[in-house]
Amino acid sequence: MPAWSAVAPGTDLSTHARVLSRVHDAVLAGGRPPVRPRRVVERSWSRVLGLGMDPDRPRPRDPLPAEAVQARRRTSGLEAVVDELRQVLVGVAEASHGLVVVTDADGVVLWRDGSAATRRHADRLGFAEGATWTEAAVGTNAIGTALAEAAPVQLFSAEHFEAAQHPWYCSAAPVHSPVTGELLGVVDVSGPALTLHPAIGALVETSVRLAENGLWRRHEQHLDRLRRAAGPVLGTARGPLLLVDDDGWVAARSGVAAGARVAVPRAGRPLAVAGLGLCTPERLGEGWLLRPAEARAPVSAELDLTAAPVLRVRGGEGSWSAGLTRRQAQVLALVAAAGPAGLDAAALGRALFGDDGHVVAARAEVSRLRRVVGDLVAPAPYRLAGGVALTVTGGGA
Known part of the structure; x- marks a missing residue:
């Protein structure tokens, strides 16, 4: 069970949901709760209250039109691995009456799969493709809180800020590019609160690792293509050099013991590389050739x-x-x-x-x-x- 799980194995979910409801009501009314909320929940509620949100009056959901969602999908770094995510998660979600949701780094829902009945419930909640599920848009929720905390988050029942979301659980984890380190989006599994299984969080973690591994494999294939395309130049070049991609990852090296990555090249801008000294990057196909400046011109x-x-x-x-x-x-x-x-x-x-x-x-x-x-x-x-x-x-x- 991941450390970020909302519920320990063996917990009676109905009883726990009732306790959390009293905690939610007491905290938001300024009273003393029967137990203290988890710290991740406490921090999120504080942020959301600071935005002036009302748990009983959800803010309007204004989903993007379908063509805008399609455009975001095409530019999403997750499009290449969304099918792999589905293979891991959708069967389990459907069997447990849940949903698999993938958002971009802005918290916009780009893909949604799972039980038809749960999709209808989600539609009524505004949890649909094109909707933004950040804390600022819909209060404390696993997707928005995972973005705010930059960490995996699982929420159960009344840990959600909005009362309308209390019948739900949600488990979300950020996905980062293994190439650039940038946040690409969030993977989430959500469903009826009383169907939460302790293994859901681990399953989400596994799916994120598989997605990031898949992105890295595609990156290695890109470096292979870069090496092949640059083969004739590399075979006749003299002196030490590196062939790198647009993110500074080394595709080929000659006469220099460089690491796996250097700084990001920019056209015409000098770049200091250990073992080469100062280089001026030269564009070579889809990559860059780095050679010592002294080998060509000062x-x-x-x-x-x-x-x-x-x-x-x-x-x-x-x-x-x-x-x-x-x-x-x-x-x-x-x-x-x-x-x-x-x-x-x-x-x-x-x-x-x-x-x-x-x-x-x-x-x-x-x-x-x-x-x-x-x-x-x-x-x-x-x-x-x-x-x-x-x-x-x-x-x-």
Whole structure:
């Protein structure tokens, strides 16, 4: 039984539902409950009450039109594995008069399967495809609370905020992309409260693991295709290099002991890679070729202070420019002037603020600069990356 289960094995569900009803009424009336709600429920009720929601007056459900649902399905990262989720969950849900629901990261219901009778009950509740089941939309519920808590959630009966949802249980778990780590959506099994089985939560967890494994298999197939397509180039290239996908996952390596992933490449932006140094990503089919900048051409940069600061960079196969704030330009100029030895945070803080009390602020300034210029500036100590030459024109920073 998962640690997040709402009901322990052997619990009399009818009795527990009656206790939770008294807890719900007491807490929302500002009284003393017979037992304290579970912490996950307590936190959710607090959030929902802060939104001014009324448990007896559900907010309107305004489901998206069918064409909007279809559009969200097509762009959902879960579309590729929704059939696998159905295979695991739908049979069990139908046998137990339940529903299997898959939402996107916004809590919008994209797919719904299960018992016909339970689907009709769900329709009356507004628990339909296209509906949004976040806490802000429908109060405490497993889907919305799983999104808010970034964790699996199971709710039973009156643990739901809205009174209309008290006849239900729901078990939901987030699904994340194993490639990017981003939240893709939520898998949920819901049904009549008194039919809750202790194994439901474990089944939902299993389905999420299978979905994420399926997404990873598809990613590995994508890397295989990338390797095959780039074969002729890789076979004739000289020197160390990496072939990576759009998310920085390494599809092929030559002459460098790189890990499984590097930073996300961006066109024309220098990228520091362990074992390669500074690289300028080159687009190669659906991937990127990373080679040391010194193997092709140095990176030249101009910090133009004639008007609003602008950084212009040329190197490798292309060029790019970016506007900087005056502070960012000042930091970049100081780092460049320090030479290969660079500056630590204390030295940079003294140069920027005139004393030793701004180490944290100096680190924050460099972090903001690196969000714009990327790996042109190397960390700890702060210095221009190898192979980068910077000139300053138009005045002082």
